[in-house]
Amino acid sequence: MTTTRTGLLAALCAFCTITIPASLCAQEMTLKQVINAARINSVEAAAARSSFVSSYWAWRSYQASRLPSLNLYGTMMSFDRSLQLLQDTKTGEMRYVSSNNLQNSLGLYLGQNITFTGGTLKLYSDLTRIDEFGVNNGRTWYSQPVTLSYTQPLMAYNQYKWDKLISPKEYEEAKRIYLEAMEKITDEAVQEYFSLAQARKTYEIAMTNYRNTSKMFGIAKERMKIGSITREDYLQLELKMLNDSTSINDAGIKVKEAGMTLNSLLGLDENSNVEPLIDDRLPDVSIDYETVLDKALANSSFNLGNEINILNSKAAIAKAKAQRGATVTLNAKFGMSNSSDAFRETYKNLLDQEVVGMTFSIPIFDWGMGTGRVKKAEASAKVTKAQVEQAENDYRNSIFTAVGQFNNQRQQCYVSKRASEIASERYSLMIEKFRNGNISVTDLITSQNEKDSALQKYLTDLGNFWNYYYALRKLTLFDFIGNKVLDVDYNEITK
Numbered sequence: 296m297t298t299t300r301t302g303l304l305a306a307l308c309a310f311c312t313i314t315i316p317a318s319l320c321a322q323e324m325t326l327k328q329v330i331n332a333a334r335i336n337s338v339e340a341a342a343a344r345s346s347f348v349s350s351y352w353a354w355r356s357y358q359a360s361r362l363p364s365l366n367l368y369g370t371m372m373s374f375d376r377s378l379q380l381l382q383d384t385k386t387g388e389m390r391y392v393s394s395n396n397l398q399n400s401l402g403l404y405l406g407q408n409i410t411f412t413g414g415t416l417k418l419y420s421d422l423t424r425i426d427e428f429g430v431n432n433g434r435t436w437y438s439q440p441v442t443l444s445y446t447q448p449l450m451a452y453n454q455y456k457w458d459k460l461i462s463p464k465e466y467e468e469a470k471r472i473y474l475e476a477m478e479k480i481t482d483e484a485v486q487e488y489f490s491l492a493q494a495r496k497t498y499e500i501a502m503t504n505y506r507n508t509s510k511m512f513g514i515a516k517e518r519m520k521i522g523s524i525t526r527e528d529y530l531q532l533e534l535k536m537l538n539d540s541t542s543i544n545d546a547g548i549k550v551k552e553a554g555m556t557l558n559s560l561l562g563l564d565e566n567s568n569v570e571p572l573i574d575d576r577l578p579d580v581s582i583d584y585e586t587v588l589d590k591a592l593a594n595s596s597f598n599l600g601n602e603i604n605i606l607n608s609k610a611a612i613a614k615a616k617a618q619r620g621a622t623v624t625l626n627a628k629f630g631m632s633n634s635s636d637a638f639r640e641t642y643k644n645l646l647d648q649e650v651v652g653m654t655f656s657i658p659i660f661d662w663g664m665g666t667g668r669v670k671k672a673e674a675s676a677k678v679t680k681a682q683v684e685q686a687e688n689d690y691r692n693s694i695f696t697a698v699g700q701f702n703n704q705r706q707q708c709y710v711s712k713r714a715s716e717i718a719s720e721r722y723s724l725m726i727e728k729f730r731n732g733n734i735s736v737t738d739l740i741t742s743q744n745e746k747d748s749a750l751q752k753y754l755t756d757l758g759n760f761w762n763y764y765y766a767l768r769k770l771t772l773f774d775f776i777g778n779k780v781l782d783v784d785y786n787e788i789t790k
């Protein structure tokens with residue numbers, strides 16, 4: 296029986312040796328290094344950059360819509376051979392007349408949208424050539440060297456005005472959303488970093504416990520020979536050693552899993568290994584609720600998002616009201632023109648042209664459809680306003696909770712660190728007492744468990760401290776340690 300048990304213990308020692316993960320020979324990285332790598336290489340970072348670039352080009356498109364645009368237009372080889380129904384101006388008789396011609400035209404126009412009025416101003420020049428075939432074989436040129444036209448909707452929805460109010464806010468919101476996405480990645484990196492740190496520490500604890508239990512078991516064997524220990528304590532210690540050996544393998548697997556998760560976030564190969572370098576120094580930062588609330592409202596996307604929602608609801612009401620009533624459009628065109636069989640003559644003796652007119656549409660009876668659209672838009676605006684008010688209350692509550700968690704966590708870290716030091720020192724003393732035969736196996740195991748729990752709790756509290764800190768950074772987009780507003784080079788992102 297003794298020989299069998301000795302062989303089993305030797306096998307366990309060999310087993311525990313070969314199950315040490317290769318990840319212990321790893322690349323050392325601090326928390327700051329991990330955060331920087333995640334913000335550059337993670338899939339989430341690439342998605343955030345792509346989303347911002349999309350918003351950036353939407354902003355550029357809006358800016359372009361407010362600038363003059365130069366356009367080339369025309370028709371090429373437009374051949375028409377058909378019968379057309381025309382009315383004789385003398386007799387009033389309707390006749391089908393044969394048409395056989397080829398048209399080509401080319402023009403250039405400069406257009407400008409007028410934000411204040413919602414109208415469109417155009418300055419253009421064009422030339423048209425018509426070639427007649429058949430009986431009336433010939434060629435005609437028609438030119439408009441300079442023409443100025445203006446189209447002005449009256450009592451209509453002014454899209455340009457609302458875009459001017461909303462688009463700049465949407466672009467600013469996109470900037471802040473990008474920063475918040477980066478802070479979210481930072482928070483995820485902190486969580487995965489400390490998850491790996493805890494997994495590795497658990498593995499180290501399991502290895503240390505197995506070595507200590509093995510030594511204590513050797514002492515117990517000698518004490519069994521002289522009868523200074525009960526068989527119950529002896530078997531309990533042997534069982535503890537077996538459980539410790541199993542814990543080593545389980546802890547090694549969790550180290551590998553946590554490492555692969557962190558590697559995925561950092562964009563590293565699955566065979567890469569990161570060893571966290573834990574710095575237990577905490578920054579001397581104290582944050583109050585009012586400061587955090589002010590910075591959150593000033594810097595985050597929350598307030599901007601609410602303002603945009605309110606503006607969009609007001610724009611929807613304005614659009615519904617404009618579509619409900621009469622629509623009137625003023626069209627005006629002033630310029631010079633001429634027509635001739637000879638190209639050069641087309642630009643001589645130019646004639647003035649003035650065209651002014653108005654088009655309108657007035658609904659007489661629409662079965663309440665227009666009124667219904669307005670009521671629907673107004674109801675939606677009321678819902679949006681209520682949602683914004685509720686969101687503001689919830690936002691303030693979340694900030695109050697976040698500030699309280701962060702401020703309490705510093706003291707929690709100090710307490711748990713001291714508790715871990717005490718539990719570790721006490722365990723060392725209990726080992727000496729067991730060697731001297733002054734305590735039972737149960738007391739030894741209890742002190743070991745207390746030591747392990749205290750150390751793991753300290754790591755958890757340390758991780759929570761940084762999680763709470765970066766949660767506040769995400770809410771405020773403000774670096775409380777560096778005392779500065781968070782910012783990035785947006786031009787670099789959009790290159």
